[in-house]
Amino acid sequence: MKHRVFTSIVVLLLVTGLAAAQAKKWTPPRMADGHPDLQGFWTNSTYTPLERPRNVNKEFYTKEEALEVEKKAAEQEGEQTVPGTIADVHYDFTQFGLDRSQSTHALNLRTSLIADPPDGRLPPLTPEGQKRAAERAEAAKLVGRWDSAQSNDLDDRCIIFLGAGPPMLPAGYNSNYQIVQTPGYVMILFELAHDVRIIPLDGRPHVQRNIGQWTGDSRGHWEGDALVIETTNFNGKNPLRGSSENMRVVERFTRVDADTIQYKFTVEDESTWTRPWTADLPLKKTVGLLFEHACHEGNYGLYNTLVGARLEEKRAAEEAAKKGK
């Protein structure tokens, strides 16, 4: 009898617990076709690193720890522009609101964006991946960053920024996105260099394999309330942490509350990593609108650094000639 009472209490607790959980379950606004409405302006700005720092050995911080880590990171970011340091020739991050602490961002308790492997770090490279990494490092040694436009970083050349994705990883600043849905398509606009992804949802096959693109070729479908986007056909010219053009990315967008889309992605590339890896980061609702970032059109930075580098070489050559005399 006693046992029976205990059991019914447990059952009761389970049932009420379940009911409470269901009551809490948030239902997303929906489009006319019944799929969740993911539209609006979002940001994935964060201080959380892709890989777990070596001195951290847990998956999650407490809220207090996370706030402390953010505070330190924000201070470091601010120091980039302390007068007298080399970096102070760049933007004043705090003055122009480019530091992440001044912009909307989700508080992420994760110690790394990578959620799998469980150690929060990229999986080991395959022998092929190691060979490619070594070759790339060797090739990079032969070229100076300021030797030509082409030897500069892709973002300095205004060709593509990290946040464009896929996978969409947070950029240093302006990690802002706009999602627009229409029957058969989802569009994701990333603010930096007006990078736009148009994702067909009609089940069509990928374009032929020889069509390699910087942002690959994306196809989407709904799995329940999750938008799933699969991307292949990368051109291999903007490797993600050593990836090859064989990379395949699967992203999942799930709207979990009014202000948050859970964004999870899995990267597979058998010619680079020994296993797939998965990252988990929230997209937080932010205020629009997005303004045109005509990066290439206003790229005085690239021109000036090249002019400066040639001038320095000329000076160095003149100095050397003087000494030679």
Place this chain on the structure above:
Amino acid sequence: MKKLSVSLCVLVSVYLSIPAPAAAQTYRAPRTADGKPNLNGIWQALNEAYWDVEGHAAAPGRVLALGAADAVPPGVGVVEGGGIPYLPEAAAKKKQNFENRLTLDPEIKCYLAGVPRATYMPQPFQIIQSPQHIMMIHQYARAVRTIYMTNHTEAPADSWMGWSNGHWEGETLVVDTTGFNDKTWFDRAGNFHSDQLHVVERFTATGPDHLNYEVTIEDPQVFSRPWKMSMPLYRRKEKNAQVLEFRCVEFAEELMYGHLKKQPTK
């Protein structure tokens, strides 16, 4: 009586056989969920306006090495009522632009095409339509226009693609764009504008696969009066039609920065 009915019959049949000019305007486009004409799709102009919006005969190209491959195909022009009404000084500048088009045309540097040039580049663009925002995504240079359908605001600053507010007038999407810089052209022939440019575009479906595209250009610093262009836009019908990447910055880098390369040490 019989005579009358016969002539009535003739009259009616004559009337019916006249291709009614109104027919194109009475086409009713399929609707989106919010009841507006559905302009979603991948569209492209099919004319020679990207070379020269004005009527022009075939002409040699800009690059000697390309021979006939770069030659200008002839076009009847898309400007209504003859030529573009340049003010005298502006006409001189247009001539200069044309003469120096190989170095001055922003397309050669992969710069954003501006409006309306982006619409009739020889590459497709896609319309992604929602009640609040109509997005126009151009394959050339991945240019993006956001047409704000609700909550109209003034341009916060000048830009290449301008700041667009839109509204519906029956079957027609009307887009009012201002906030331009003075750096874009209308075509490869050096037709240009100032930062006072004001563009009003009208997109009207005339059938399931055609839009009528009508543009009014106003710029008192450059033109003596507003003027108009019009052309059809065609739906890309391939079942696998897709706007692909034409990320052309890298194709222009050697031209733009090649002279600043590190020289091999002698």
